[in-house]
Amino acid sequence: MKNRIESKSEVDVSLKDLCKRFGDFTAVSDLTLEVHKGEFLTFLGPSGSGKTTTLRMIGGFETPTAGEVYIQGELANDKPPNKRATRTVFQDLALFPHMAVGGNIEYGLSFQGLNKKERKTKALKALELVDLEGLYERKVATLSGGQKQRVALARALVTEPPILLLDEPLGALDEKLRERMQGELKNLHKRLGITFIAVTHNQEEALTMSDRIAIIDRGRLEQVATARELYESPKSEFVADFIGVANIIRGKIIEDNAGVKKLLSDGLEFFIPSKEGFNIGDNAILVVRPERIEIGDKARKSNNSFSVRVRNIFYKGAYLEYYTVLESSQEIRIRVESKSSSQDTSADYKTTIGWNESDSVVLTREPK
Amino acid sequence: MGRVTVPKRVSLWAFTILALMFIFLPSAYLLLISFEPSELEKVPRNFSDFSLRWYIQLFHQERLPGAIRQSVMVGLLTAGITSFLSLLSGMSYRRLRKKSYFLGLLIFPMFVPGIIAALSLSVFFRLISIRSSMYTVVLGHVLYALPYASIVTLVSFSGLKEGLIEAARDLGASGFRAFKDIIFPLTRGGIFGAALFGFLLSLNEFIRAYFLSGWQETLSIYMFGQMKGGADPSIYALAGLILSVSIFLVLVALIYYSFIRYFSRSFA
Structure with a gap:
């Protein structure tokens, strides 16, 4: 990494109109995105959305069909992985089965002109970083899933890459361990201050770890934003639906007698919240999060207030989930914090629900 | 799973023993009669009758050392070339998309009858004016052994995860270093297996060697000649010797493999 050109901009990775086709199948299309230095950015999307392909193009394992990948200001399209400023933690970890933990971690160092002693010192330090002191001599096959995960991290980090790529980094771990590692990854990122780019299909993982999340669907970038922005002001129906739970009401824009849209x-x-760019007759959707809706008498004060039939109430521990139906047969889900134990969960009655327009988002309706 | 009843188990064992006898008895019989001191084709009556007479006799056969040397040379060359080519086939198999076509082409020579392969090669060599020699035999044997050897190699390559190579490249390895550090150590068993196949198949092959040899005969041609010219029981000794060498090599390979297995269970 000695000969790296100091880039003046704060952009570490820049993707310009990136496309990848496999035969007739378009995995990634026209993806443009900038990843800032020191940022933790996560590609989030359903399986087959093209997020891993995008990461592999950054890492140098796939060649773009069109468009450009810039790494630290340099065009990297045709550079092999070993000539890039990136290191990857692979989904299946890809630890070398014929080497011990130490051998795995030192492998990358052997290309940096370090002698045996220096390599070992660095490897031991890397093991310390991921809380695996004392496992230097261990065979890879004897490690637990969590330990393997950490070895893979240490192996990538020991070479001090400016950019770390993580492909479903916690995919192989069980639920409890995954939660703990999410926190650890985030802390590691803070401590090292380098750029992390991750791929996951796990929404919660993305929300917990990332500074920004890039939502990808069918090879297209839907939105790049912080977790809060994605949740509170999604830019498309897909994002609204994909992140968290959303009530989506489909309809047409009209104007009432007072001239209000x-x-x-x-x-x-x-x-609806006032928004530019909507004309009378446009197809649109209204997105309302379940926890923004009031239920019962309080709901009458809201300007969107409707009578509903409560069909089911589920006790979910931290909250109660109401499944209600509007007069138009539209289903509306509502979440209410479960504060007291006295709340009744017997359903099938009529009541009122409501929310203020500022708690909702209006979006252009996408053709299905 | 249902319980295995006693009669079922007995018949299963009986069948297994029968099958094993079918496989091993003829060779064992040959080995036994090679120790009979008289010129009769029979198993020595008593243990004390076992004799190495015909084995000693082998040393007095003039043409045998040359034939052995020739066979070993041909075998080693075949082993070397075959394992190298099967390594290449393994490397390309990794990247190919239409793997089944490749596999079909690769193992097709297996189904060409030996006599046809031998005849066509000898006609072809004559056509392009290549004189019969040790090298023509080697070429014939490589052609013969490659499908078998490649299958062994491909099995070990199919266990090689592409991700490991990507990881090595990602960590800074050039293509060559990735091969040396990752691919070769993890497929070594298959490559050595291919060499072993090449050697043993070549050592025991007759028909191609018969058609493609120059004036120096191989061991199997020599044996064929001995049998035609009125069998001297030393032929059984020679057969016993070859059998022993083959079994020895296979045992060495087996021990080597279980050794590798023991030290890297992570292959599983």
Whole structure:
């Protein structure tokens, strides 16, 4: 990494109109994105969305069909992985089975002109970094899943890469361990201050670890934003639906007698947050998060207030989940914090629900 | 799973023993009669009758050392070339998309009858004016052994995860270093297996050697000649010797493999 050109911009990885096709199948199309130095960015999307292919193009394991990959300001399209400023932690970890833990970690160092002693010193330090002191001599096959995970991390980090790529880094771990490692990865990122780019299909993982999340669907970048922005102001129906739970009401934009724009859906009219760019007659959707909806008498004060039938109430520990139905047969889910034990969960009654327009988001409806 | 009843178990064992006898009895019989001191084709009556007479006799056969030397040379060359080529086939197999076509082409020579392969090669060599020699035999044997050897190699390559090579490249290895540090150590068993196949198949091959040899005969041609010219029981001794060498080599390989297995269970 000695000859690296100091890039003045704060951009570490830049993707420009990136495309990847496998035969007739388009895995990634026109993806443009900048990853800032020191940032933790996660590609999130359903399986087959092209997120891993994108990461592999950054790492140098796939060649783009079109578009460019810039790493630290240099065009990297045709550079092999060993000539890039990136290191990858692979989904299946890819630890070398014929080498001990120490051998695995030192492998990358053997290309940096260090002697045996220096390599070992660095490897021991890396093991310390991932809390695996004393496992230097161990055979890879004798490690637990969590330990293997850490060895893979140490192996990538020991070479001090400016950019670390993580492909489903916690995919092989069980639930409990995964949660703990999410925190550890985040701390590691903070401590090292280098750029992390991860791929995951696990929403919670992405929300917990990342500074920004890039949502990918069917090879297209839907939105890049912080977890909060994605949740509170999704830019598309896919994002709204994919992140968390959303009530999605489909309809058309109308104007009432007072000249206020509203959404008409199956005979019901909804106040919408004022937004530019919507004309009368446009197809649109209204997104309301379940915890933003009031239920019962309090709901009458909201300007979007409707009577519903409560069909089911589920006790979910931290909250109660109501499945209600509007007069238009539209289902609305509501989450209410379960504070007291007195809350009744017997369903099938009529009540009122409501929310203020500022607690909802209106979006262009996508053709299905 | 249902319980295995006693009669079922007995018949299963009986069948297994029968099958094993079918496989090993003829060779064992040959080995036994090679120790009979008289010129009769029979098993020595008593243990004290066992004799190395015909084995000693082998040393007095003039043409035998040359034939052995020739066979070993051909075998080693075949082993070397075959394992190298099967390594190449393993390397390309990794990257190919239409793997089944490749595999089909690779193992097709297995189904060409030996006599046809031998005849066509000898006609072809004559056509392009290549004189019969040790090297033509080697070529014939490589062609013969390659499908078997490649299958052994491909098995070990199919256990090689592509991710390991990507990881090595990612950590800074050039293509060559990735081969040397990762691919070769993890497929070594298959490559040595291919060499062993090459050597043993070549050592025991007759028909191609018969058609493609120059004036120096191989061991199997020599044996064939001995049998035709009125069998001297020393032929059994020679057969016993070859059998022993083959079994020895296979045992060495087996021990080597279990050794590797023992030290890297992670292959599983």
